Amino acid sequence: MPGLEIYNSSAFPIYEIRRENGGVDLRAQIASGLSLKSPSLPELLLWDEKGLRLFDTFARRDAYYLLDKEFEILEDNLPELTATIPSGSVLVELGCGSLQKTARILESLEKQRKSVRYYALDVSLPGLTNCLAGLTTNRLRDFRFISVTGLCGTYRDCIAWLSEQPDLGDATVSTVTLLWMGNSISNFSHYKEASTMLSEFKQACEMSGLRCQYLVAADGCEDQQRIMDAYDTSSPHLQAFMLNGLCQANTVLGREAFNLEDWSCEAEFSPRQQCLDVYYVPLRDVQVDLHGEGESSHFRCGQRIKAISSGKWTKTLVAKMASLADFQLNRIWGDRSGVYYFYHLTSAV
Numbered sequence: 522m523p524g525l526e527i528y529n530s531s532a533f534p535i536y537e538i539r540r541e542n543g544g545v546d547l548r549a550q551i552a553s554g555l556s557l558k559s560p561s562l563p564e565l566l567l568w569d570e571k572g573l574r575l576f577d578t579f580a581r582r583d584a585y586y587l588l589d590k591e592f593e594i595l596e597d598n599l600p601e602l603t604a605t606i607p608s609g610s611v612l613v614e615l616g617c618g619s620l621q622k623t624a625r626i627l628e629s630l631e632k633q634r635k636s637v638r639y640y641a642l643d644v645s646l647p648g649l650t651n652c653l654a655g656l657t658t659n660r661l662r663d664f665r666f667i668s669v670t671g672l673c674g675t676y677r678d679c680i681a682w683l684s685e686q687p688d689l690g691d692a693t694v695s696t697v698t699l700l701w702m703g704n705s706i707s708n709f710s711h712y713k714e715a716s717t718m719l720s721e722f723k724q725a726c727e728m729s730g731l732r733c734q735y736l737v738a739a740d741g742c743e744d745q746q747r748i749m750d751a752y753d754t755s756s757p758h759l760q761a762f763m764l765n766g767l768c769q770a771n772t773v774l775g776r777e778a779f780n781l782e783d784w785s786c787e788a789e790f791s792p793r794q795q796c797l798d799v800y801y802v803p804l805r806d807v808q809v810d811l812h813g814e815g816e817s818s819h820f821r822c823g824q825r826i827k828a829i830s831s832g833k834w835t836k837t838l839v840a841k842m843a844s845l846a847d848f849q850l851n852r853i854w855g856d857r858s859g860v861y862y863f864y865h866l867t868s869a870v
């Protein structure tokens with residue numbers, strides 16, 4: 522049983538895999554994040570349907586080199602990349618977003634006449650529905666070898682879902698390829714967290730009798746100026762994307778705890794951590810009353826609240842992250858200037 526099918530307006534089935542209990546309690550996460558010594562807000566606030574659209578607009582700017590680099594790698598290496606995905610297998614995309622690059626990958630698999638069951642995972646049902654609906658505008662509608670299904674849930678929901686799918690494959694299916702693009706793997710604060718997630722997915726696959734491999738795309742840029750230009754916080758597109766996260770926080774809390782006019786965002790790159798962090802910052806001293814019960818938290822003008830991280834991981838760091846989870850780097854494909862890479866990770870044991 523793949524989950525509960527949700528009626529949706531795209532041409533593809535979407536299954537609800539969010540767990541009733543144990544799902545994400547964003548209200549609690551907001552409260553606990555803000556009470557930390559180095560306060561933070563959950564990254565998930567950024568990824569509602571509007572957030573997905575705002576992110577796409579932001580990512581289409583020339584300065585945001587990541588998207589161009591991924592397309593370049595696909596353009597130069599698509600048959601080789603997709604050759605790693607066997608016929609008669611399952612392909613699960615983690616945080617599928619707009620599916621622009623995915624469409625190319627699926628077209629290549631179809632051209633190779635590989636029978637592949639593709640599952641697109643993302644957190645927002647309206648966002649996922651829109652993105653899947655966009656797939657029908659190209660040739661995917663007529664596919665004979667590829668099936669497309671949406672999964673609405675988080676990475677954690679997907680781990681739970683995968684561990685309960687002994688029937689995911691038929692007798693011929695033994696492999697799940699986890700596709701993780703857009704440098705999303707590095708949104709964790711530390712590479713060890715990403716590594717833990719790699720192994721949890723692997724264990725989940727094993728519980729369903731499936732072998733798991735990864736195709737991961739990660740940004741390895743070391744040019745500080747280029748990175749800062751890509752995440753230029755004076756860009757109205759980045760501001761709009763980030764502030765939508767506070768808007769979402771208000772929706773989750775059911776009250777206007779954050780007055781958007783009081784907030785902006787700023788970014789900082791740490792070469793030592795190989796990571797860029799983006800923060801919400803109040804433009805004046807503010808009180809944030811989460812529950813409307815008069816107990817508010819005080820934030821000084823300019824005090825940072827962490828919103829999201831984007832790692833800039835060298836090949837060495839990716840290898841370390843993979844090896845911690847018992848994966849090895851089987852193949853690496855780089856862009857023409859050597860700042861961005863796709864990695865094929867296979868199980869070392």
Ligand SMILES: C[S@@+](CC[C@H](N)C(=O)[O-])C[C@H]1O[C@@H](n2cnc3c(N)ncnc32)[C@H](O)[C@@H]1O
Nearest residue numbers: 568616617618619643644674675676702703705
């Ligand atoms: C940087 S975007 C990348 C989108 C797409 N993979 C691409 O390469 O263009 C991150 C994507 O991951 C999704 N996402 C973020 N956190 C998630 C989580 N915990 N579980 C599932 N999806 C998540 C977001 O909704 C968004 O679509």
